[in-house]
Amino acid sequence: MTASDRATSQPEDRTPESRPVQDRVPAPAALSVAVIGTGTMGQGIAQVALLAGHHVYLHDAAPGRAKEAVGDITARLDRLVEKGRLTSGARHQARSRLVPVTSLGALFDCGLVIEAVTEQLAVKQDLFRELEKTVSDECLLATNTSSLSVTAIAGALRVPGRFVGMHFFNPAPLLPLVEIVSGYATDEAAASRAYDIARAWGKTPVRSADTPGFIVNRVARPFYAEAFRLYEERAADPATIDAVLRECGGFKMGPFELTDLIGQDVNEAVTRSVWESFFQDPKFTPSLAQQRLVQSGRLGRKSGQGWFSYEEGAARPEPLTEPPADAPRTVIVHGDLGPAKALVGLARQAGIEVEAEDDAEPHIELPGGGLLFPTDGLPVGAYESEDVLVFDWSFDYAAATRIALAAGPRAGQRARSEAAGFFQALGKKVTYIPDVPGMIVARTIAMLIDLAADAVAREVASQEDTDTAMRLGVNYPVRLLDWAADAGELTVARVLRNLHEYHPTGRYGPTPGLIGRTDPLEYRDLR
Numbered sequence: 237m238t239a240s241d242r243a244t245s246q247p248e249d250r251t252p253e254s255r256p257v258q259d260r261v262p263a264p265a266a267l268s269v270a271v272i273g274t275g276t277m278g279q280g281i282a283q284v285a286l287l288a289g290h291h292v293y294l295h296d297a298a299p300g301r302a303k304e305a306v307g308d309i310t311a312r313l314d315r316l317v318e319k320g321r322l323t324s325g326a327r328h329q330a331r332s333r334l335v336p337v338t339s340l341g342a343l344f345d346c347g348l349v350i351e352a353v354t355e356q357l358a359v360k361q362d363l364f365r366e367l368e369k370t371v372s373d374e375c376l377l378a379t380n381t382s383s384l385s386v387t388a389i390a391g392a393l394r395v396p397g398r399f400v401g402m403h404f405f406n407p408a409p410l411l412p413l414v415e416i417v418s419g420y421a422t423d424e425a426a427a428s429r430a431y432d433i434a435r436a437w438g439k440t441p442v443r444s445a446d447t448p449g450f451i452v453n454r455v456a457r458p459f460y461a462e463a464f465r466l467y468e469e470r471a472a473d474p475a476t477i478d479a480v481l482r483e484c485g486g487f488k489m490g491p492f493e494l495t496d497l498i499g500q501d502v503n504e505a506v507t508r509s510v511w512e513s514f515f516q517d518p519k520f521t522p523s524l525a526q527q528r529l530v531q532s533g534r535l536g537r538k539s540g541q542g543w544f545s546y547e548e549g550a551a552r553p554e555p556l557t558e559p560p561a562d563a564p565r566t567v568i569v570h571g572d573l574g575p576a577k578a579l580v581g582l583a584r585q586a587g588i589e590v591e592a593e594d595d596a597e598p599h600i601e602l603p604g605g606g607l608l609f610p611t612d613g614l615p616v617g618a619y620e621s622e623d624v625l626v627f628d629w630s631f632d633y634a635a636a637t638r639i640a641l642a643a644g645p646r647a648g649q650r651a652r653s654e655a656a657g658f659f660q661a662l663g664k665k666v667t668y669i670p671d672v673p674g675m676i677v678a679r680t681i682a683m684l685i686d687l688a689a690d691a692v693a694r695e696v697a698s699q700e701d702t703d704t705a706m707r708l709g710v711n712y713p714v715r716l717l718d719w720a721a722d723a724g725e726l727t728v729a730r731v732l733r734n735l736h737e738y739h740p741t742g743r744y745g746p747t748p749g750l751i752g753r754t755d756p757l758e759y760r761d762l763r
Contacts (some may be wrong), residue, residue: 267433270295270343272363273352274305277380280408281350282334283309287322287409288437291333293343297353302336309334312409344370348433350402352380360384361392368394376429378402382453383509386446387419397423400430403450404439405709412440413708419446440708442701448513451697452709453506457520458683459710460503463491463676464523471672472556474543479555480667483638485677486631486713492543495526496536500543504530518743519687555638556667561653563661564603565589571598575723576610578633579662586661602658606651612727613674613682613734616644623651627659629678631714638665640676673738674731682731684712685720686750692717693749725753726762733762 267290271282274296286292286309294302310331316322322330343349349367353359364377371377377399379389390399401417414434418427427443434441444450449457463477472480478490495503504526511520529535529542536542544552566589569580579600583590600608606623616626625647628640639659643652656666669675674682688706692699703715720728729751735744751759 267347268293268345270337270346270349271352272296272340272349272367273354273380274301275352277404277406277408278352279305279309279312280406281352281380281404283312283409284404284437284439285350286330286334287326289333292335293346294334294336295338295340295343299338302338306334306336340366341370343367344372346371346375348376348378350378350380355381355383357384357388360389364389364399365392373398376400376426376433378430380404383449383506385419385448385513386417387421390419390421396421398426400426401444401446401450402430402434405452411708412438413452413705414439414441415444415450415452415705415709416441417444417446417450422446440704442705443697444701444705445694445696447691447694447696449506449510451691451702451705453510454696455684455687455691455702455706455716456710457507457510458680458687459487460491460495460507460526461521461523462680462683464526466672466676466679467492468523468525469672470670471676472667472669473553475553476555476667476669477676479638480628480640480669480676481680483665484628484630484636484640485680486635488711488713496542496544496546498536499538500526500530500535518741519683521743556669557638558656558660558666558668561657561660561666563588563657564654566591566603567658568593568601570594570596570601573598573600573610574727575629576627576633582634582662583658586663588658588661600658602651602654604648604650604654606647606654608655608658611642611675611678611731613678613731615673615738616642616647616671619644622646623648625651625655626675627655628675629681631681631719636664638667640667640669642669642671642675644671674735678731679735679744681716682728682735683744685716685725685728686732686747688716689720689725689753690747690749693747693752720753725750726755726758729754729759730762 269285269290270293271278272295274294282292282294294305296302313322313327313330317324317327349371351360351363353363360379373395379386379401380403382403386401390396393399399419400422403415403417405411405413416427416431431441448454466472466477467474474492478492481487481490507522511522514520533539534541537546540546567583568591570593573579580590602608606625607621609626611626611628616624624644626642630636641655659666688702691697692702699717703717706712706716729746732744732746
């Protein structure tokens with residue numbers, strides 16, 4: 237009988253008396269782990285624990301589902317062997333440690349139980365109440381919830397101090413981040429134990445307080461919300477907004493294509509949950525356009541239609557892109573362009589003569605008199621000069637392959653053409669958008685940084701853990717707060733203050749966390 241056959245033949249219902257002798261042999265990592273809920277996340281977590289050397293028990297309330305999950309996980313292990321990422325011997329050893337069980341009573345001697353069932357508070361509370369009747373008081377209980385309160389789930393327990401959030405990201409075997417979430421009653425020893433386990437599994441754990449959305453789903457809301465808001469304001473179409481955030485902002489995917497991949501219903505539900513949990517704070521207001529999309533059944537890739545069509549043969553819409561224009565031979569750079577100072581070297585490399593002047597607000601003067609400013613959150617129409625244009629932010633102007641521009645109402649065609657030609661000479665595609673405050677990337681970045689600073693100030697997480705979570709959890713191109721420190725938090729606050737002037741709802745007002753990172757006198761004097 238092979239190791240695989242032996243595992244399959246083991247009794248599913250385990251009791252202290254009936255558990256086979258071979259089951260009592262400690263796994264390499266000693267700790268026995270149970271995963272309850274065998275959907276995509278549950279299977280992924282089980283695979284991670286299994287390959288870390290643990291004896292893993294699978295349980296699901298649906299009859300037969302745990303056995304099916306064993307087959308699914310086994311197939312994944314086989315694919316790893318085929319790809320040369322796992323030896324056949326390691327595969328067979330791992331498979332021998334994977335056991336489906338039909339009752340919670342079979343989990344009596346587990347040292348860690350991770351729940352990944354439906355996102356309903358009552359369901360999770362009932363589950364853990366039943367578990368407490370079976371496992372020892374030393375067993376660490378964990379939830380993989382992404383949207384519910386760890387404190388609220390633990391409130392149903394007799395021993396809430398050993399309860400913690402272990403929020404993995406999908407797909408769990410591939411993504412390194414795990415948010416370790418402490419509820420109000422969580423003992424420090426329990427949180428530290430969960431942290432150490434995740435790290436031993438090869439993950440990068442970060443510590444978070446129990447706040448709506450934890451770190452990632454709290455800080456990341458503006459990435460989606462600002463794009464949807466721009467769409468509602470008719471600043472650009474989804475394909476163009478996605479392209480600007482990818483090619484100018486440096487994000488791996490645009491918010492429209494990403495939410496189509498996640499599922500519009502899933503993304504909208506998380507947004508709504510965070511908003512409601514924050515007592516309808518305007519910074520987290522959901523999108524009416526996305527709600528309508530969900531109500532129409534256009535849920536993204538899984539339904540064949542979301543923001544984009546995924547039907548066979550459907551053409552992918554192209555972003556708005558300016559036709560080629562002549563590059564200016566010379567430009568004058570006034571002041572310090574700050575985060576955009578890389579444009580000076582890029583222009584010279586492109587053969588454009590650059591003259592530097594230190595006597596004015598940072599901008600680029602074009603040969604025809606056009607003035608090209610990095611956006612500060614104001615609409616271009618608020619500038620006093622005539623031929624004014626603004627360009628969007630980028631985390632890395634040298635790497636950016638597209639730049640968004642907006643022209644003021646008094647900007648002439650020559651200024652528009654020279655501005656486009658300037659960036660095209662630097663190897664960038666150019667997209668003109670209407671005159672909307674904050675443009676696309678700048679208002680998105682500013683809002684992300686604002687919420688990251690707010691999370692740190694409220695001690696949701698440390699700055700190190702916040703920046704790490706956003707880099708690893710959602711693959712952002714930079715560490716947000718480190719970038720803000722280099723660019724200047726006052727620059728970020730200025731964009732938000734100016735946005736707030738045009739949208740005085742509270743959505744864009746800088747948080748005390750961000751304001752506290754600026755010089756009080758300089759902040760007071762912001763326009």
